[in-house]
Amino acid sequence: MTKILTVKQIKALDEYTIQHEPIASIELMERACRAFTTWFTERFHALNKVGIVCGTGNNGGDGLGIARQLKAWGYPVKVWVVRGNMKESDDFKENFKRLAGYVVDLVNISSEADKGLFVECDVLIDAIFGSGLSRKPEGIYAQVIQCFNQATATKIAVDIPSGLMADQKSEEPIARVTYTLTFQLPKLAFLLPQSQQYIGEWTVLDIGLSKKFIKEVDTTNYLLTQKDIKRLIKPRSKFDHKGTFGHALLISGSFGKMGAAILSAKAALRSGVGLLTTHVPQCGYSIMQSSVPEAMAQVDDDDNRFTAYSNLESYNALGIGPGIGTHETSVKAFISVLKSFAKPVVIDADGLNILSAHSNKYEVVPPGSILTPHVKEFKRLVGEWSDDFERLEKQKELALQLRSVVLVKGAHSTVATPEGKLYFNGTGNPGMATGGTGDVLTGILTALLAQGYTAEDAARIGVYVHGFAGDLAASDKGMISLIASDLIEYLPAAFKLLSR
Ligand SMILES: NC(=O)C1=CN([C@@H]2O[C@H](COP(=O)(O)OP(=O)(O)OC[C@H]3O[C@@H](n4cnc5c(N)ncnc54)[C@H](OP(=O)(O)O)[C@@H]3O)[C@@H](O)[C@H]2O)[C@@H](O)CC1
């Protein structure tokens, strides 16, 4: 897994690398600049007029090193150094000296920033503040960031856009860039919706910081990688039979919403469940039997909705919620089925809405379950938040209270465990922002729970494979035309690529 470290830990990682590699701090900075300019020179030809806006800390030191290296590559380079109340770091001073041998236009900005400051640049590099930002930029720093944002050039941030805090709430002004090239590890802020407007597309550049330190350092925050998922998915053995892979029950669909039931059922079957039973209202019986012949259908007493259930003994996992509606008879049956089913449950959609309105929601969810709210559903469960960092705290709190996994969906869907871990997903694309894709996820997760995966593992595998299927589908069909059924069509390819 890719660990996500705090700013304090990143600082310690830099120091550890300097001591133990060992490498001089200025040489490590040189390596960071080299990683940046390698990326840069592969994408921008040397006719581009490059402007580099530097602070006087180490991020500014990077900016000066990048200026020297790009000048050596033949780019026309101009440097602005913002001189407010920030101290000059030693490596900034050293890179300032090293730049003297190159004919680079260098302008100090100390009192006032002209609005049209950066008009002549084709590409603008932001090296004002890096991970050392400790408070909101003010005075001359704020003015320069505002000018930077007004410029029309393609903008690239060194490590992190200036003004953005890596692991806590930020306040404007914040540089808005097209690309963020960050060193060694992604920063927590990059994975939150509120930061998207600033960071643009982000890339991690390997600058050879200590692997040992990264391996040993403690964190609760991770970005899921394909390697982790491959390790988690259990291989099948020769004598396995359908009993090995569990029996799942899906309670989904109502009159006019049988599509949700079909999508989740098909997804469950494509996710390796041994046996699947779907509980549907009478109006959904022939729809289900003809659309998903592999699934058994258990029929409700009601024509149109979920109102009752029969023996639950034989099921290893339950998925409930997609398309069931919130009619009072369904609410009663929902609460009752949760109370009677002691094994893990996936709760989605209307199931979550019912839970939100229920007075003692913390008592009805069987421990070890998975809740899959999108942001709106999550707000209904826990109330508003003012900042995405606060949302993460609320997510961990709910997971702890329910002793279950809380998976908040969206770009970088986030899995929170009762132990306070957060896993961020990196697969998926905006093509998946279309009705029914969440129902597919419910089917996948239910199938994984039925196969005996823990809620934590099922959520990690499920969220990754769901997004991965979406990415495979989008690469063939494009994002605009992508529909939820495509995810099911690409699940076999996704699982195949992720299985050992
Ligand atoms: N060897 C290494 O370590 C490597 C580091 N690398 C690079 O270093 C960057 C981190 O460097 P950094 O720690 O010097 O942080 P940076 O953001 O440049 O400046 C901090 C200074 O700004 C000040 N300050 C903070 N907020 C302020 C505000 N609002 N207004 C005014 N001032 C403010 C703050 O003051 P203080 O908080 O101490 O009062 C401090 O003096 C990192 O992002 C990467 O680019 C790479 O080269 C790889 C190797």
Ligand SMILES: Nc1ncnc2c1ncn2[C@@H]1O[C@H](COP(=O)(O)OP(=O)(O)O)[C@@H](O)[C@H]1O
């Ligand atoms: N921009 C995006 N990037 C990645 N995944 C996305 C994006 N938008 C939506 N998704 C995924 O699509 C699914 C949408 O689920 P949901 O909102 O419950 O839809 P529905 O209720 O219509 O089934 C979630 O798994 C979410 O993570």
Ligand SMILES: [K+]
């Ligand atoms: K920066």
